[in-house]
Amino acid sequence: MESSPVTKRPTGSPENGGSDSGSDDKGPTTRTRFEYFGWVYHLGTNSIGREYCHLRFLCIRGKYVMMYKRDPHDNPGIKPIRRGVVGNTLMVEELGRRKVNDADYYVIRFYNRLDEEKKGE
Numbered sequence: 803m804e805s806s807p808v809t810k811r812p813t814g815s816p817e818n819g820g821s822d823s824g825s826d827d828k829g830p831t832t833r834t835r836f837e838y839f840g841w842v843y844h845l846g847t848n849s850i851g852r853e854y855c856h857l858r859f860l861c862i863r864g865k866y867v868m869m870y871k872r873d874p875h876d877n878p879g880i881k882p883i884r885r886g887v888v889g890n891t892l893m894v895e896e897l898g899r900r901k902v903n904d905a906d907y908y909v910i911r912f913y914n915r916l917d918e919e920k921k922g923e
Contacts, residue, residue, distance in 0.1 A: 838862040843907055844869065845900070855902050862888070867912070891915040 839861040847853050859870040861882075868874075868882035886892070897909040 835864045837864075839875075845902055845907065845909060853902050855905070855907070858883075865889070867892075886912075886914070 839859065842858055842860045844856045844858045845853065859873050861868045861870065861874065865888045867886045867888060869884040870880055870882050872880055874880050874882075891914050893911075893913050893915050895911040895913070897911055899906055900909045901907075
């Protein structure tokens with residue numbers, strides 16, 4: 803199964819429902835907030851030590867990171883199964899290629915620096 807590439811788009815622009823704000827003496831200014839989203843594979847290990855690989859929809863909107871089972875653009879009102887805030891404690895680690903269930907994946911790990919036990923890949 804192929805996954806689509808990660809997409810980015812400005813969400814604060816007037817074309818996407820954003821707003822322009824400005825004062826009379828400086829002219830209009832726009833505040834742009836980017837949104838990155840796309841299908842990824844979530845890798846992990848269950849309680850008995852078996853590795854799993856699930857297709858998930860990852861969305862980075864502003865300072866928030868959310869993971870969904872389905873595309874929230876196609877299914878409005880769906881709740882994220884995981885969410886987090888991008889801040890000083892968010893760590894991104896490049897692990898490289900890993901073989902899971904006879905398939906090769908390129909792995910990047912996102913985790914909170916303060917919580918070393920729960921590392922999501």
